[in-house]
Amino acid sequence: MSLRIGVIGAGNMGTDHVRTLDRQVSGAVVTAVADVDRTRAAEAAAGIPGARAGDDPLALIADPSVDAVLVASVDASHPELILAAVRAGKPVLSEKPLAPTLHACLRLREAVGAKSGLVSLGFMRRFDPGYAQLKAAIATRAVGRPLMLHCVSRGVAAPHGLTTEAAIANSLVHELDVVPWLLGSAVVQVSWQAPTVSSDRRSPLRDPQLVLLRTADGVLTSCETFQNAGYGYDIRCEVVGEAGTMSLAEPARVTTDRNAGGGPGHRAQAYAADWRPRFADAYRLELQAWVDLLTAGRSESRPGAPERVLAGLDDGVRAASVANAVIESLHHDGQPTDVRLLEKRD
Numbered sequence: 386m387s388l389r390i391g392v393i394g395a396g397n398m399g400t401d402h403v404r405t406l407d408r409q410v411s412g413a414v415v416t417a418v419a420d421v422d423r424t425r426a427a428e429a430a431a432g433i434p435g436a437r438a439g440d441d442p443l444a445l446i447a448d449p450s451v452d453a454v455l456v457a458s459v460d461a462s463h464p465e466l467i468l469a470a471v472r473a474g475k476p477v478l479s480e481k482p483l484a485p486t487l488h489a490c491l492r493l494r495e496a497v498g499a500k501s502g503l504v505s506l507g508f509m510r511r512f513d514p515g516y517a518q519l520k521a522a523i524a525t526r527a528v529g530r531p532l533m534l535h536c537v538s539r540g541v542a543a544p545h546g547l548t549t550e551a552a553i554a555n556s557l558v559h560e561l562d563v564v565p566w567l568l569g570s571a572v573v574q575v576s577w578q579a580p581t582v583s584s585d586r587r588s589p590l591r592d593p594q595l596v597l598l599r600t601a602d603g604v605l606t607s608c609e610t611f612q613n614a615g616y617g618y619d620i621r622c623e624v625v626g627e628a629g630t631m632s633l634a635e636p637a638r639v640t641t642d643r644n645a646g647g648g649p650g651h652r653a654q655a656y657a658a659d660w661r662p663r664f665a666d667a668y669r670l671e672l673q674a675w676v677d678l679l680t681a682g683r684s685e686s687r688p689g690a691p692e693r694v695l696a697g698l699d700d701g702v703r704a705a706s707v708a709n710a711v712i713e714s715l716h717h718d719g720q721p722t723d724v725r726l727l728e729k730r731d
């Protein structure tokens with residue numbers, strides 16, 4: 386029998402996940418969609434056979450026709466909804482971040498206790514074919530021992546009201562997970578910088594930001610996060626090794642060469658407008674991995690096992706610890722800041 390999934394949050398991500406589960410993931414059906422805005426839930430559930438729409442996420446979690454819960458509502462709602470699913474004994478995959486602050490992550494981990502194996506987290510870059518190939522190539526030392534990584538994450542326009550701290554906790558957090566995952570080495574020290582810009586200084590967002598990470602293996606990683614880059618959604622990652630370099634290739638599938646009218650010709654590639662087309666494969670593969678894990682009856686087995694690519698609760702806490710250190714560095718004029726290891730004591 387197919388795994389019956391309830392999706393909470395029917396905005397951009399939730400609606401996308403409902404469609405992906407329905408059309409591209411085997412072994413699962415969407416039976417319920419809940420959003421505090423019922424109209425959104427109804428729109429997301431429309432056309433999905435047997436899916437009911439509602440406005441009460443806790444009722445969805447309690448619904449006996451829901452075996453597993455996917456949380457794609459706003460960041461602040463994640464801890465309460467994850468905990469409610471765990472208390473109902475249901476596996477839950479939450480969008481990142483685990484919670485908006487490290488404090489909230491730690492409180493959630495405490496409350497979840499021994500049931501942490503029920504919790505998976507949507508750090509989907511681990512499923513992106515490009516990042517997966519980079520990880521495998523780093524492991525086989527394809528360009529020798531890694532020395533540096535250069536990561537770039539650019540978007541078209543920052544969401545209204547985004548603060549510098551929230552950009553770190555919500556957006557940079559992808560790099561804070563994927564870099565240690567690529568290298569197999571924890572981030573131990575960070576520092577934060579930002580250039581002087583000519584735009585509105587009263588903005589609550591310093592943009593772009595440049596963050597340096599040092600992992601325990603001695604590799605240095607630069608992370609540019611630029612919310613208002615304007616031209617498109619652009620994700621880059623270059624590994625500089627002792628014997629060469631390797632990078633994620635441009636994900637665009639079409640290159641256009643055209644005469645610009647008399648002068649020299651132009652070569653152009655279109656960028657995605659946001660993360661959904663860029664990481665469509667990653668979302669699909671992540672959802673399939675989650676469904677496969679649950680249908681194989683291994684939802685609570687070895688959350689830290691090396692073969693488990695899917696991120697879990699501890700990965701969320703780890704990334705939040707690094708984000709917290711970056712925010713500390715931001716508040717102390719870019720001072721290098723150690724990441725406090727907050728591994729679970731059990």
Ligand SMILES: NC(=O)c1ccc[n+]([C@@H]2O[C@H](COP(=O)([O-])OP(=O)(O)OC[C@H]3O[C@@H](n4cnc5c(N)ncnc54)[C@H](O)[C@@H]3O)[C@@H](O)[C@H]2O)c1
Pocket residue numbers: 393394395396397398399419420421422425442457458459460462480481482507508509555660664
């Ligand atoms: N993995 C990724 O690449 C990625 C990309 C973008 C967003 N996200 C994450 O996905 C989540 C959703 O982002 P989005 O872009 O879809 O946002 P969105 O604003 O488009 O949608 C959020 C939805 O959540 C609903 N909501 C708010 N509180 C709720 C609650 N308590 N219960 C039920 N529904 C509630 C809102 O009504 C809204 O429809 C966020 O946590 C975000 O950080 C992840």
